[in-house]
Amino acid sequence: MDxxxxxxxxxxxxEANAPGDRPEGAPDESGVAAAKAFxxxxxxxxxxxxxxxxxxxxxxxxxxxxxxxxxxxxxxTLPTYVFSIGLGMCGPTLVDLGTDEQRGRFIRPxxxxxxxxxxxFSEPGAGSDVxxxxxxxxxxxxxxxxxxxxxxxxxxQHADWGLxxxxxxxxxxxxxxxxxxxxxxxxxxVTVRPLRDMTGRAHFNEIFFDGVHIPAENLVGQVGxxxxxxxxxxxxxxxxxxxGVGMGGQKDNPVAFDALRTTVDTGDPVVxxxxxxxxxxxxxxxxxxxRLAQETKAGIFPGARGSAAKLLLAELTMFQADLATSLxxxxxxxxxxxxxxxxxxxxxISLAPAMALGGGTNEIMRNIVGERVLNLxxxxxxxxxxxxxxxxxxxxxxx
Numbered sequence: 001m002d003x004x005x006x007x008x009x010x011x012x013x014x015e016a017n018a019p020g021d022r023p024e025g026a027p028d029e030s031g032v033a034a035a036k037a038f039x040x041x042x043x044x045x046x047x048x049x050x051x052x053x054x055x056x057x058x059x060x061x062x063x064x065x066x067x068x069x070x071x072x073x074x075x076x077t078l079p080t081y082v083f084s085i086g087l088g089m090c091g092p093t094l095v096d097l098g099t100d101e102q103r104g105r106f107i108r109p110x111x112x113x114x115x116x117x118x119x120x121f122s123e124p125g126a127g128s129d130v131x132x133x134x135x136x137x138x139x140x141x142x143x144x145x146x147x148x149x150x151x152x153x154x155x156x157q158h159a160d161w162g163l164x165x166x167x168x169x170x171x172x173x174x175x176x177x178x179x180x181x182x183x184x185x186x187x188x189x190v191t192v193r194p195l196r197d198m199t200g201r202a203h204f205n206e207i208f209f210d211g212v213h214i215p216a217e218n219l220v221g222q223v224g225x226x227x228x229x230x231x232x233x234x235x236x237x238x239x240x241x242x243x244g245v246g247m248g249g250q251k252d253n254p255v256a257f258d259a260l261r262t263t264v265d266t267g268d269p270v271v272x273x274x275x276x277x278x279x280x281x282x283x284x285x286x287x288x289x290x291r292l293a294q295e296t297k298a299g300i301f302p303g304a305r306g307s308a309a310k311l312l313l314a315e316l317t318m319f320q321a322d323l324a325t326s327l328x329x330x331x332x333x334x335x336x337x338x339x340x341x342x343x344x345x346x347x348x349i350s351l352a353p354a355m356a357l358g359g360g361t362n363e364i365m366r367n368i369v370g371e372r373v374l375n376l377x378x379x380x381x382x383x384x385x386x387x388x389x390x391x392x393x394x395x396x397x398x399x
Contacts, residue, residue, distance in 0.1 A: 039113020057108030086117030178226030304372035321352035
């Protein structure tokens with residue numbers, strides 16, 4: 001396929017079909033319906049799942065086509081936010097670890113926007129230390145019964161399915177007693193409660209599981225091998241967060257380079273130096289992500305370098321927010337009633353700290369990079385070989 005022809009066709013399609021209005025990060029039901037309609041058009045045109053395996057509903061093309069489309073899509077803000085978890089984390093995990101039946105059932109509807117996914121890992125007592133989770137799955141006839149709580153779950157209020165990490169064995173150390181499942185978010189016993197953050201919007205949710213039945217065929221990987229499955233998901237999560245998979249472009253990001261340079265005084269040499277620093281950081285991260293993506297498609301496991309990419313994005317996001325705050329002055333705290341640069345800027349600045357938390361805190365990312373990339377001595381651990389039921393963090397979880 002001629003790459004330039006592909007790019008021109010993608011550009012023409014986006015110009016004809018990309019919505020003109022800027023979509024909200026956490027849409028209401030009407031916004032979700034519009035996003036699903038757009039995603040179906042995107043898939044039918046051949047621009048969703050560009051590098052995903054063709055046998056499961058993807059386009060089966062190369063990284064070159066994906067990069068070409070991404071470059072064109074960056075000029076727009078596409079309404080794909082609610083699909084970001086499925087496209088960046090859940091779907092790739094099922095492609096890697098799911099059964100043929102699971103791939104055949106879930107991948108195409110995910111890519112076409114017919115079903116929305118969420119990721120259910122974090123808990124009130126298990127955030128950065130995900131392996132300390134207490135949500136329990138108990139074997140029963142024909143499957144499993146789940147009880148517990150998850151928190152900080154993006155798009156769960158709209159999700160049809162979720163990747164759920166549970167504890168199935170308390171007699172072994174915490175990392176060895178975990179199992180992953182696909183869970184129906186509409187099943188009896190699932191309760192989703194949105195959590196409003198300091199932007200004033202509900203980007204995250206808490207979820208309660210009360211006797212939720214999961215059929216046996218929804219097991220992902222093997223029983224007790226959930227940590228290995230989770231590592232796969234977390235790798236995809238950190239790569240997708242850092243590269244912005246499923247999040248649309250940067251066209252309407254008020255703290256991105258293109259937005260700032262058109263709204264501040266570029267005649268000031270100090271301001272120009274700051275903008276150059278922002279551009280260099282942004283470009284360096286983009287190139288690093290491109291390299292990791294190429295290696296992944298070539299079968300080279302990026303490992304802990306995915307954590308480095310996520311850390312770099314978190315630091316870039318905070319740098320952008322700090323720079324925008326200093327350059328915009330009073331506009332940085334303005335909240336006009338109907339849009340305007342100040343309102344979008346205030347929202348972006350308020351949301352920026354979340355990037356240093358979601359997908360693993362900056363401190364955890366530095367530990368991972370230090371231990372697994374730089375080969376520095378690991379931090380002392382006293383719980384590595386202790387059965388989970390004997391840990392204080394188990395909270396007296398019954399066996």
